[in-house]
Amino acid sequence: TQLLEQSPQFLSIQEGENLTVYCNSSSVFSSLQWYRQEPGEGPVLLVTVVTGGEVKKLKRLTFQFGDARKDSSLHITAAQPGDTGLYLCAGAIASGSRLTFGEGTQLTVNP
Amino acid sequence: NAGVTQTPKFRVLKTGQSMTLLCAQDMNHEYMYWYRQDPGMGLRLIHYSVGEGTTAKGEVPDGYNVSRLKKQNFLLGLESAAPSQTSVYFCASSPKQGYQETQYFGPGTRLLVL
Numbered sequence: 110t111q112l113l114e115q116s117p118q119f120l121s122i123q124e125g126e127n128l129t130v131y132c133n134s135s136s137v138f139s140s141l142q143w144y145r146q147e148p149g150e151g152p153v154l155l156v157t158v159v160t161g162g163e164v165k166k167l168k169r170l171t172f173q174f175g176d177a178r179k180d181s182s183l184h185i186t187a188a189q190p191g192d193t194g195l196y197l198c199a200g201a202i203a204s205g206s207r208l209t210f211g212e213g214t215q216l217t218v219n220p
Numbered sequence: 221n222a223g224v225t226q227t228p229k230f231r232v233l234k235t236g237q238s239m240t241l242l243c244a245q246d247m248n249h250e251y252m253y254w255y256r257q258d259p260g261m262g263l264r265l266i267h268y269s270v271g272e273g274t275t276a277k278g279e280v281p282d283g284y285n286v287s288r289l290k291k292q293n294f295l296l297g298l299e300s301a302a303p304s305q306t307s308v309y310f311c312a313s314s315p316k317q318g319y320q321e322t323q324y325f326g327p328g329t330r331l332l333v334l
Contacts, residue, residue: 113262
């Protein structure tokens with residue numbers, strides 16, 4: 110059983126559309142991170158959220174940490190082909206604990 | 221500054237063969253990790269190290285061994301490869317293991333066990 114569940118698992122959209130990816134758990138996390146992984150490469154950190162209700166923006170990407178710190182979402186506005194990749198959420202239960210990764214959302218943005 | 225590098229990039233093994241995957245980092249990080257990535261499973265932690273000379277088991281350690289003789293290197297060994305070990309292996313490093321720490325990943329090693 111995955112501690113962190115991501116949905117959807119696959120998403121294919123047209124350039125210019127908006128999308129939201131979800132990361133859910135029954136556990137409370139001290140922090141949640143989002144990574145993006147491009148084909149043939151390792152994951153690269155996009156953002157870390159640590160406070161319940163926190164919202165962080167990175168250009169067209171908006172990240173939100175749930176009030177209860179059990180879930181997070183990633184919203185992309187006006188998606189571009191360069192946003193194509195595997196989006197992974199990862200959580201730490203407590204300070205000093207290891208990261209647990211979700212199974213990922215494979216996003217394809219078609220021109 | 222190369223970051224995290226992995227050797228080899230791709231390998232094919234026959235069942236029962238052994239091999240060692242090498243991870244090197246030039247960021248002077250204390251923590252290093254080995255993950256495997258399989259479709260629909262995300263990244264699963266195999267073993268990790270909190271410093272030179274130390275190693276610990278992760279979520280899926282069976283069939284693997286590791287060593288951290290030098291701070292900058294973390295080796296992952298497969299003594300007798302099995303088809304279930306076909307996967308993409310990623311090494312990562314971080315300065316500390318605090319919950320806000322970034323993990324820096326290598327480009328991965330693709331292993332096929334026949």
